[in-house]
Amino acid sequence: MTRATAGTDSAPDTVLPETFASRKVDGLSTASPSSGPLSNQENGVLRPLVLLSLPILAENILHMLVGLTDTYLAGHLETEASAATAAVGTVAYILWFVNLIAMAIATGATAIVSRAVGARHRSLASSVTGQSVTASLLLGTIAAILFAIFAGPLSDLTQLKGMAHDYSRYYFQILSISLPFSLVTVAAGAVLRGAGDTLSPAIAMVVVDLVNIFLSLVLSRGYLGFPELGFKGIAIGTVVAYVIGGVILLAVLARGTRVRLYRHRLRPHWSTLRRLIRIGLPNGVEGGLTWSANFVVLRTINQFDATNVSAAAHIVTIRVESLSFMIGLAIATATATLVGQSLGQKNPARAVRVTWTAAWLAIAVMVCWAFGFFFAGRHLAMLMTSDPAAVDLAARCLAITAFSQVGFAATLVFAGALRGAGDTVAVMLINIVSQLGLRLIGVLVLVKGFHYGLEAVWVVLAIELTLRGAAITGRFIHGGWKHVKV
Template sequence: MRSIAVTRTPSAATTRGIPEPGPRPLSGRLAGMSLPRQVMVLSVWPLLEQYLSFLVGMVDIVLAARLEPEAVGIAATDALGIAGYVMWLMGMLLGAVGIGAAALVSRAVGSGRQRLANAATGQAVLLAVLMGLLITVGLVWFAEPIGALAGLDDEAGALATRYLQIVGFSAVANGLLFMGAACLRAAGDARTPFVVMVVVNVVNIVTSVLFVLGPEPLGGWGVTGIAAGTALAWFVGALITLWVLIGGRSGIALTWFWLRPHWHTTKRIVRVGIPQLLESLGIWAGNFAVLALIGRLAGEGLIGAHMIAVRIESLSFLGGFAVAQAASTLMGQYLGARDPRRAGITTLACTGIAVVIMGVFGVAFIVFPEFLTSIVSNKEAHLAVTPELLWICGWVQPFFAISIVMSSALRGAGDTKVTMWLSFVSLFAIRLPLVVFFGWYMEWGLVGVWYGLTGEWLIRASLFMGRFLQGGWQRVEV
């Protein structure tokens, strides 16, 4: 494998004739650990957390897909498919701020600057509240047009609107939960967010099942009950997260002093986060365009079949995202400790782990697609299409892993502008044309759409690997 060229730009100290300080050991919770242990500590808990989240999403889809009569179940699955994409947008918007906050916190912790880490945490919480309020307004006002834009029929559109408006009122709670977890992981504490998410997911699953399948009047609420369970769980998680941050037992502390606006710190977070925000909006818009095109293909339940395949595939890519979080944190902390060589080695190690994890799942998708689909839905419209989608995506999981980890590591370095442009090129110049070509021009329908989607992953992986090997991320200032 090609070696990573470590380059250094002259610092102010160097130009004045003062020797530039060399690499220093990490401070904080990761101090003194070997590289394998650092990766394990930072990835195991997020890995378990991701699979808990997968379980919640899967329970929601299973509850919707098995509603009777069959037409209601198909409409509910389509509705949750569109709602899932909107929830993904919510996570991406919050994630943009989270990337900026995490980059600042990880570098501050890596360099032993406790005051800066606490300041970044406080400002991230304020930004989470602001973003949550904006999301609430957006979902309450635009939930109905979103369903129509996606091509849902009247019944599915009404269910999607109801779901989105209910969860919209808990967007601030979701923001606090998300942002707190990002700051804790950046400080090296991946275990606490996992424990919090265990509680959140248990509350979500229990209440959703109770609201849907329980005795009336508590049960029997269908999609409304699924949404109510999600909203309630987010409120519980937000309260626990705030309690953990205020206690300061994870190496960072949320204090009243840093809950006042501090424009210099906020500007540093936003400077890193804005390119990620633009990238997130672009990615979401491109993928929503794909979903809207699927909604206009001939055939019943295609959006539901597509989303079931995505949910099952998440068994693979959620593991990749967990390892990618470790890569992002270690990248930021090692750069904060002036050790770009170690940052590069860590990224390569995390990439290898993700390739193995996602490659194993890829084999399962190729060998057992019918069985995996039947676990989720008993509707013929889904059983006829989803297995072939899983078979297609199984072959490219290793390349998907490379793109996930490499892009996350670059963001951890603060290299968000370049990752934004690489993502835009890959999405709009490659993915959408491939989807249109195979799905419509070749008339392969939803199967053709997935050939286009998975083909783009091969090119995306090459783009991010190229940027990593080129080494420009070493010169980014946060």
């Protein structure tokens, strides 16, 4: 619910051309902003923003389709459809927490690599690439061991009931196989995006999604001579797909285009690791605390009823809403890269133009989806599940979240700009106060104190997102991000 990409032709305006004059600034080689696509003479920011956003959007959509495919297949099983839907969505929350660890590394990697590319500091970019991969592999391996050993207690922690509990325990066990590859995917994508290469991760996600759809479908339904495994087939297909995705992105980095993974760069380099941690740690702390708030909300929803209808409707609402926020997230990710590169070129004015252009673009697109949620929410929910009760409840929640899309767009884009500038502490503080102080407390008061249901939860979420968007926008307008050192 918080809310939860390499080819040189894809973004020609995001990499410093060789014609730039070079000079030393604070000990780093950087380029003069006198000419070229990142110069003050360059008035247009929409075209490079769109060119950079489109591959990221493709990647996000494909990543979203993995979740949508799993939710659809689970929601249309012949038996225990709501239990399977609740299990798929709840496991995704736990996996989100693991990915937050990788995102702490990824945030620092994007900020440093984007500035290094903008300043033509290739050795720094290569060092960050190697250290990001090493850290993500190590953390992924640790997470895999913990998932395999503690699958049962993790399932107990979710408060799922009946078959949903059993499904989730199996998913946790088999998911441990893919975790090192999943975390490498996050880190590698961040490095490539920071270098302005958004096409390769998108291509990798095409493969991931196609493999996931094929294997999950044939294994869960028993097509093409495969055994009919039901829910287990969905889990196996997803795990195999993410392993393949991680291998592809490692191969892309090893081949090298804008950044390259060298074997000697995989050895721990403590100075580079400290820089990554210094920038990424606030994002990691923020992510961990906000995840905790959202997980408590999820546990509360999972306790609503033994039939798992509320839990299923909640997951369906999130999956459908992702159709909107994945577009905003793509624009925000592109914004982070362009802001970092602009600041690397000592051009904060262009960073401001990029961000405001991105904000209006994201708002326009997400408002269009808001109308869809409000007027066609039931039809969208029916795509995800065959349970009539879950469809009705999800449709009402989608109508509520329609009113939060403007605030959601502002939250995504302006937070992306601040992170791209390295201003991660401010984003962390705003998110913690908003999600712990407003979201979590608001949900607990309405549910535990006044015994309201899922619709009240989504009212709180909509209000919190709107207020958080206003606060992050205010931080961007303040301008302190222009002076952050990375």
